[in-house]
Amino acid sequence: QLRLVESGGGSVQAGGSLKLTCAASGYIGYCMGWFRQVPGKPREGVASISPHFGSQSIADSVKGRFTISLDNDRTSSLQMNNLTPDDTATYFCAASAYRDCVQPIRSEKYNVWGQGTQVTVSS
Numbered sequence: 001q002l003r004l005v006e007s008g009g010g011s012v013q014a015g016g017s018l019k020l021t022c023a024a025s026g027y028i029g030y031c032m033g034w035f036r037q038v039p040g041k042p043r044e045g046v047a048s049i050s051p052h053f054g055s056q057s058i059a060d061s062v063k064g065r066f067t068i069s070l071d072n073d074r075t076s077s078l079q080m081n082n083l084t085p086d087d088t089a090t091y092f093c094a095a096s097a098y099r100d101c102v103q104p105i106r107s108e109k110y111n112v113w114g115q116g117t118q119v120t121v122s123s
Helices: none
Strands: 004-007 010-013 018-024 031-037 044-050 055-058 066-072 075-080 089-096 117-122
Touching: 004 089, 018 031, 018 089, 018 117, 031 066, 031 075, 044 066, 044 075, 044 089, 055 066, 075 089
Parallel strands: 010 117
Antiparallel strands: 004 018, 018 075, 031 044, 031 089, 044 055, 066 075, 089 117
């Protein structure tokens, strides 16, 4: 069974940067994606990348500040720059066995999830 483990969360001041990493225990399928969630709100798709299709997608809310990459066929990174307090959330990585996983970045298209890592941005 595929397992995903996120790392790299933490606390940072506004304007700072963090890099999240997601390590998969095996084949990831069509996509790896990053999502975030704050209590009381729906999970938001942040970025997705497909080694199968050679494509990626970044949510408008983070475009120009966040980048997603595949370090190898089992590790994805989310580089987050110029962070703001609105980026404070628990961040999850996920893997998708569905072909339509790149865009839009929808949580229902992802079937394996990591445990999440907290990102806190102070003003």
